Amino acid sequence: DAKTTQPPSMDCAEGRAANLPCNHSTISGNEYVYWYRQIHSQGPQYIIHGLKNNETNEMASLIITEDRKSSTLILPHATLRDTAVYYCIVRVERGYGNKLVFGAGTILRVKS
Amino acid sequence: DTEVTQTPKHLVMGMTNKKSLKCEQHMGHRAMYWYKQKAKKPPELMFVYSYEKLSINESVPSRFSPECPNSSLLNLHLHALQPEDSALYLCASSPGAARALNQPQHFGDGTRLSIL
Numbered sequence: 503d504a505k506t507t508q509p510p511s512m513d514c515a516e517g518r519a520a521n522l523p524c525n526h527s528t529i530s531g532n533e534y535v536y537w538y539r540q541i542h543s544q545g546p547q548y549i550i551h552g553l554k555n556n557e558t559n560e561m562a563s564l565i566i567t568e569d570r571k572s573s574t575l576i577l578p579h580a581t582l583r584d585t586a587v588y589y590c591i592v593r594v595e596r597g598y599g600n601k602l603v604f605g606a607g608t609i610l611r612v613k614s
Numbered sequence: 615d616t617e618v619t620q621t622p623k624h625l626v627m628g629m630t631n632k633k634s635l636k637c638e639q640h641m642g643h644r645a646m647y648w649y650k651q652k653a654k655k656p657p658e659l660m661f662v663y664s665y666e667k668l669s670i671n672e673s674v675p676s677r678f679s680p681e682c683p684n685s686s687l688l689n690l691h692l693h694a695l696q697p698e699d700s701a702l703y704l705c706a707s708s709p710g711a712a713r714a715l716n717q718p719q720h721f722g723d724g725t726r727l728s729i730l
Contacts, residue, residue, distance in 0.1 A: 532715065534715050536718070548721075551716075595715065596670055599645070600714070601659045601662070601670065
């Protein structure tokens with residue numbers, strides 16, 4: 503399964519952009535990159551996903567490099583409520599289904 | 615708030631007990647998933663159901679038995695669990711067939727299971 507590598511933790515000042523990097527050098531051509539976050543005691547929350555083009559939604563932007571070996575999640579104006587574990591995930595095919603292969607995650611601490 | 619509802623939120627059971635975890639979604643999703651998450655670790659896939667049929671079993675021990683009685687409901691039956699099975703059990707769903715790579719999974723908040 504394709505694996506992802508993320509920094510274990512990052513700090514960000516409130517109101518500033520948070521840029522979370524992820525390496526996925528073994529990703530295959532049809533595998534999507536997903537980002538989820540998990541706040542303590544809750545289930546993972548979907549943020550965004552993409553295949554090769556950059557993507558933006560109301561929560562974040564996803565920048566994927568041209569060779570698809572890495573990506574960056576951007577939270578444009580971080581707030582204290584964005585403090586969470588952020589998972590970079592590759593979605594891989596597996597038989598008649600598919601699976602989310604979670605990385606170890608980055609703990610993002612947003613500070614005032 | 616999540617649209618995938620899991621009950622109970624907490625469960626404590628002995629190693630000889632039989633219990634069940636329940637997951638429900640009313641979004642019309644046709645794929646449903648069970649994950650296990652140990653403390654300070656990422657979730658790990660256990661089972662995938664697609665159109666009520668089991669499509670992936672990640673070599674999970676037989677003391678965990680999944681069931682999908684209809685497209686809205688997913689159960690996980692537990693029997694003779696071990697202390698190392700204590701974890702957060704997460705359910706998720708996604709809109710179409712489980713093979714679709716371009717459809718996000720939506721997670722419930724999980725059942726925190728403790729085995730005495």
